[in-house]
Amino acid sequence: MLVENNVALQPFNSFGIAARAQRFARVCSEADLTGLMSGPDWAAPVFVLGGGSNLVITGDIKALVLKVDIPGRRLVEETAKGWVVEAGAGENWHQFVAWTLVQGWPGLENLALIPGSVGASPVQNIGAYGVELQDRFHSLDAIDLQTGRAFTLDAAQCGFGYRDSVFKHVPTDARSFGLAGRALITRVRFLLPKPWKPVLGYLDLERKMAETGIHTPDAQQIFDWVVAIRRAKLPDPAVIGNAGSFFKNPTVTPEQCADIIARDPKVVHYPMPDGSIKLAAGWLIDACGWKGKSVGNAAVYEKQALVLVNRGGPSHPCTGGEVMTLAKAIQTSVYERFGIRLEPEPVVV
Template structure:
């Protein structure tokens, strides 16, 4: 029988924010799902916690916190045109990607070193260095805690969009992702269109065809150079989404601020580089008490030690206000605020 316990969550979130849960259970096996629904019925609110890399936890959580720790990876199916790999939701995302590269299951290498778990990846629809999760997604298995049933969901049912999915808008705490399946194309082709990859010496000096291992190693080197290690300096990765604006809005901002970094999107829209906006309002490297903006990547807010959710919220609000005042653009927070 699952028995909720009191749990300090400070080490369970990559921002390292001080937080406690009054009721906490671990999910380690599909055999526990029915019992998990029994426990959830006793609480008004449920929060599903993966690797804690995309959350801002309040100092005290009164909801039931379910820590997803189920593990396992398998080749689910294979045809002449694709491999489908299934991973349990509690697998550490980077370790899973590394395992795929080791086994020659190529296609996820651009997503190396993204913190978090496999189960959290489709919630956020993660992406990096030219590859988005929904481009490699096959299906997932989820448990409906309310109706006590297991369902399989396709990409269409997950409603993926930029850093968004069905799960971000569903009733909080209702769905627990059990396993995720990834479709990896055969033959594999390296995705090296991202400028940082094109310039990387490991790929630029490749005598023959670029390998997935080389892409993986290059992505890891770039991320380690640009982004702080959460084990050393608490952070949640990119804290703000890159805002999407119309062509007209982009043109008017660029006219006032030459050098604006932006990327053309479909249907005449532009994605603005939120890091550029933050840096050019003077926030890069600034510290406010126990929190601040990283000195090498303005998109990353960091905890220098002892911070709580209020410290992070106040810093984020100040950054948003300055960006809005200067550029007329409102930044949207990427990590989920959990209260």
């Protein structure tokens, strides 16, 4: 397996930040990885790179970068409960979602057009329009980057939370369980349930139903609506570099929400099943006047304040430092006005 030196990472991160990997290897199969780990080119630390859509690179990476390109899509089994569908970690997420619908296996349509790879989806527990990955997750396969052993995890073992999983945590002691930097996901399986039920609770989808007069949409219709909504709001990374939603939507207590509503009645908020209230981070940022503002070549997208973009272009891209300076300024502004600390979604390296 070829390990390349001094590889440009600009094509491998959706923000288009210019940086280099001191050492770089493509992993196209489990055998590629185990062979690399047993050979002379293997050396810790390593950095696992998926689709690069949830990543801010602040400098050159000295660790061995493992670019995950494992392909494959298949139906594992069909039962009375649903379809168990598997995809290789290197598969494009949106293309995989579209493929499941073509096969007649609905359930992932609300997650259409989320950038990135299938292997990265459980790390972030991606979600949109009322559905999170954990709602459709079955199990995954991974390889331990310390021992080389393969293992399988179910949903409980993945420790899913809001934009969170065990893959984002480093173990703090011998009794804690964290897999950040320790595991490479190779394949992910999803349980697409029978009978299929549409998830339509979000305001944007309700507006689409009102606009079209379609009140009982099928899965393909919801997919098309989600794609149209996201394209209208969010920049295409192929045109304008970005990492998608940059901040998590914060959750507050009903009392905190009532206090904010008393000062800002138009605040966008959603009640959660556990009694907490989720606030729209994009609304908070917009209310602080950040839409369209920039730091160097990093800017807040004019159409959606939740998205930070690269205004520098391919030849003079923004730096990771500019992105994080802008992000920290936004965090300070929101905290000073609302008393809420916004947490970034992307991985910062």
